[in-house]
Amino acid sequence: MRAIIIKQYGGTEQLDIQELPIPAPNPGQVLIQVKAFGLNRAELYMRQGSWGDVARVSGIECTGVVAEDPSGRWQQGQKVLALMGGMGRSINGSYAEYTCVPASNVVAVETGMSWESLAALPESYATAWSCLHGSLDIQPGQTLLIRGASSALGQAAINIAANAGVSIIATTRSPEKAEQLTSLGARQVILERGQITQDIRDLYPQGLDAVLDLIGNSSILDSLRSLKRYGRACLAGFLGGPAPIADFNPIRDMPCDVYLSFFASFMLGTPEYPLSAIPFQEIIQLAEKGTYQAAPAGVFEFEQIRTAHEMMEASVARGKLVVRINT
Secondary structure, three states: OEEEEEOOOOOHHHEEEEEOOOOOOOOOEEEEEEEEEEOOHHHHHHHHOOOOOOOOEOOOEEEEEEEEOOOOOOOOOOEEEEEOOOEOOOEOOOOEOEEEEEHHHEEEOOOOOOHHHHOOOHHHHHHHHHHHHHHOOOOOOOEEEEEOOOOHHHHHHHHHHHHOOOEEEEEEOOHHHHHHHHHHOOOEEEEOOOOOHHHHHHHOOOOEEEEEEOOOOOOHHHHHOOEEEEEEEEEOOOOOOOOOOOOOOHHHHOOOOOEEEEOOHHHOOOOOOOHHHOOHHHHHHHHHHOOOOOOOOEEEEHHHHHHHHHHHHHOOOOOOEEEEOOO
């Protein structure tokens, strides 16, 4: 099979297509013939070596069909999606024509969507759903701030929150992306400057109900200061890079009576965060109807992986980038 490997940690030139044996599924795994996969910023960090030693084949999500299931739970040819479960980190991931995935991280789906359209959904929408309906427990009528909203995850969060009756303030560094965020369902768009608490307090003197911070450690303390008493903040992305908060002291740096949580999508598929808790079929149906505006922002061929990574790294895409595999 063809697979995209990381030759050594570094730039996009380290991604190379090579022939590898088709993997054999161990007990508890499912072999998937990959049809398309979405790209994620986590894979940039994996390629660069920022996350330490990772698997030779990257990729944390995919869509495809079951090629082999030792347990007999899934039939050969059944349409599925898969995400995380060590993909790209501790085991070879989805940048290949075939991948072995833990059965707990595979979901059977029914849809007439194209493979590349379906591939825009798994990671972004599973993470956004978990953050919004789990960590933040959003409720109709609340006001939610999404920082880094023009990212694929941010756009998924806007779609989900708007459909749930939540009023959304979105931030972006790019003025040209403001109209797109409004069309997705954001009521207001603020240009991201790193420190926006005063802008929020001018609009909402009592503060906000919730913040989904996808920028990361560089902005989360500012996000906490925009919350009302008992407001919730969830940190779920690192668009600003993975560097830790310098000299963090909760007594000095955190306001009283606010809640801070962190959600990592690598928890999805574990007993505490089963994929059965995420309504994937409902998400797919809403995307099919256009309620969720979830079409990929760019589709690349397998051989264009370096170009796709360059575009993702430059942060110029207007949503999810997807790679399709023609076999």
